[in-house]
Amino acid sequence: MTLRRTAKAVEARKGADPSTSWTAELLSRGPERCAEKFGEEAIEAIVEAVRGDRDALVREAADVLYHLLVMLAARDVTLAEVEAELARRAGTSGIEEKAGRG
């Protein structure tokens, strides 16, 4: 639910004044920069997961999810589409899914 709320906030920032919003500023730099930022945040989360700092990992994971939403928005992919893909996979084991890939 919180993820959907954040996704809505990100969508609402499309075309907003970059001086008033971090999201608008990031989106104004284009999909490549949004993807790069997502990668940086993912690496920060990886570092905390390896270190084993639980609280830091929670914070970095939140950064990862937010920056994933920005990266998706930059390419006009909605959270609903990602949720639909996850729902399609529900009930199928990861091993079966991998075997079924064309």
Ligand SMILES: N=c1c2ncn([C@@H]3O[C@H](COP(=O)(O)OP(=O)(O)OP(=O)(O)O)[C@@H](O)[C@H]3O)c2ncn1[C@@H]1O[C@H](COP(=O)(O)O)[C@@H](O)[C@H]1O
């Ligand atoms: N969830 C977030 C969120 N998480 C992180 N960030 C911002 O992401 C930015 C990047 O974080 P970094 O730690 O990488 O900071 P940095 O400035 O790049 O500095 P470095 O570490 O790279 O030196 C920071 O400015 C954080 O404030 C977020 N900015 C916005 N949101 C959500 O988006 C909504 C809209 O925000 P605005 O677009 O700012 O209005 C908010 O209400 C929130 O719900």
